[in-house]
Amino acid sequence: MAVVWQCQAVNSTSSAGAVRQGSLRELNLAVVLRRIAAADRPPSRAEIAAGTGLTRATVSAVVDDLIAGRLVAEAEPAPRTGAGRPARGLVLAGDGPAGLGLEVNVDYLAACVVDLTGTVRHHLVRRADLRPVPPADALDRLATLAAEARAAAVLDGLTVAGAALAVPGLVGEGGLVRLAPNLGWRDVDVPALLAGHPLAAPVDGIPPLVVDNEANLAALGELHAGPPGSASFLHITGEIGIGAGIVLDGVLYRGARGWSGEIGHIPVQPQGRPCRCGGQGCLERYAGQEAILAAAGLAGADLPADTAATRLADLAGAGDPAALAALADAGTALGVAVSGVVNLLDLDTVVLGGGYAPLAPWLRPPVVAEISRRVLTAAWSPVTVRPAALGARSAAVGGAASVIRRIVERPVGWLARSG
Amino acid sequence: MAVVWQCQAVNSTSSAGAVRQGSLRELNLAVVLRRIAAADRPPSRAEIAAGTGLTRATVSAVVDDLIAGRLVAEAEPAPRTGAGRPARGLVLAGDGPAGLGLEVNVDYLAACVVDLTGTVRHHLVRRADLRPVPPADALDRLATLAAEARAAAVLDGLTVAGAALAVPGLVGEGGLVRLAPNLGWRDVDVPALLAGHPLAAPVDGIPPLVVDNEANLAALGELHAGPPGSASFLHITGEIGIGAGIVLDGVLYRGARGWSGEIGHIPVQPQGRPCRCGGQGCLERYAGQEAILAAAGLAGADLPADTAATRLADLAGAGDPAALAALADAGTALGVAVSGVVNLLDLDTVVLGGGYAPLAPWLRPPVVAEISRRVLTAAWSPVTVRPAALGARSAAVGGAASVIRRIVERPVGWLARSG
DNA sequence: GCAATTTGTTCAGTGGTTGAATTAAATGGC
């Protein structure tokens, strides 16, 4: 049984964007579905027609397809407007396809299910120190967790339409994890190791698995959960290394080879401390988790990665001077690096995620200070700095959200599967 | 007579991307035209059909429209292949629409005409110190130069389909130049000042004028003229300020508010020299033209901007130790900043443009050195650092190229005009 | 000169949008 695995962004436009006859409907399905997803209250067919420029006849036909495919449902309590036949509001279906988000990290495994409406329906976490565990075993446990999540989704009447796995490392073509230093993984072929598992043999239709960098998916999670409007932002994940997901105009930017987001090695002190990357004075050596812990006098305390952050937050909350000073310095270094990025990319929002999320109360002020000093346009167009709305759940939720986002962007893929 | 001025990127997808019936042809016109433009040798209708997945019948019909609209021509000497009826190769028309690129800079005005094939057909430059000239007068002279360029284009049988003006400053909505410090411009409403000029009343159809930042258009010029394949790059314009145009996956990134590319204020020595921006240790203070000149012992020599660069190049070429040291230091600072950007965005190419182009022989080595030290992925996927292919002509050519690029991306706009 | 081959065109067929007419379902005035 051949299993099709897809990794990285799917090149959805077949044959270089040529528009064949059926593409017309394909494209309009996406247009209408996007409109329903983006609306703040359930729109009627007529409103969609007026907003898109399509005729009401076309919108009706398209909506029929979407309803038949369990992507859209009619909201029964019609919003009373005034005279005339009442409109029937359209909403995304809460009982159609769902996305499965998975995460392997240093000290936990996570799986979550997000439905079309964006609601997180299930979120399972297994704590475990995975550093000494061989990759095959870790993925084995992950597959079990994924099966649980899927079962819970099925009980809700949902169909898992795809899965995305977040890994804290560099991911290459074909789901190959080139290097995940904190997990101790090197050239781990995730699809091959998972091939026999229930994750690979779902009940109905084969869900392709996407493997992606944790920082990328966390950024997508924030794009999904964060307040609307900030469509260009930098999501910074502070762990042992420092990663960044870059969202520009609402789309995740992955870089020429898929390796964007290495913010940890931006020089903040060109003649400063030597770094394992070979350079000097990299951000990671000043604002990485190890650097902050060392500065706070917690060096050598081999804490799990996520408890390290909460431990620091506790100390800082209690007024510990060393911890406060360490966080202030780290925040300043972060602010220097971020200022450069904001100047260059003209971003309006910076999100502190991962291990930085619980530390945001202490990191934010120095970051904001550096930005207001160094960012030219900050004066007449302020830059928002906020903690991640989802905190540590960002990556798993983002993975699940990326699955449903793909369906919303190109509903034909789902409709073709499920008649 | 109302004149329609468009500025910044045109939101081409009407009504939020809804696909109406006619859009089918509209989209396929673009698909086929892009294919002809991107091919390395004139493709036949059959090859296009095979490559796009469209039928030969459809391609024929589409090509007929393109030929009727003077966008495509048949290359008469058919490339002999083997058996069968010989294919008729298709090329972009050299006598259809052309783009007009304009530039206002500190010590010159420029206008150039680029045809659909990308050939620079005319390039006019007027040297003049424009700093003491009021904006209205400068634009007046520019309009005269533009009229000359247009006349030359018309003599070649070309039709100017649009114009883009490069300004060394921040450009806001509606072509309003917020601030061009080196020109001494502030809140200059370019469309209003040009409204009565021949540029605004063309022979046939109204060419919308786009006003854009010089660094952005210069990056587009390099995208247009540079070697193919490098679709994600940073184009650095070294003048008194340091600007950057960011091209990601072949499209210019403008930022959330259109103010991206401020690379000059990336901190390279966080506790270093104070900068006019209010920060400290900005790149501009180490690699800006004034900083380099000062370090080379040429401070206060009030040279025109472009001759300053050649003057420095002459000195360095002659082995002047102060100039060599100044360039080495500037290159190192540039390398530090660029390394951070390349790490973050995973770019494969860095282009030294503007005033840096003639200095590239001396700037390149230290930049490359810093990149190879600091960029993580440089080891197994090298970063190209090269001088701008067009040098100082980048911005004007890029402006003209942006006009023809818009036509290639959406030929219907042109076809609707010119029957 | 004729079969083979490939290109490009013609034409009936079809999918999907269009626009107008029609039906459906509410409000509001008398």
Place this chain on the structure above:
DNA sequence: GCCATTTAATTCAACCACTGAACAAATTGC
């Protein structure tokens, strides 16, 4: 309580652009 008014959604003939197959055109090779 009834009917005009209003807005929503559907139906249906028309039409546009692509499809696929058949056909004509132009060259090579035997």
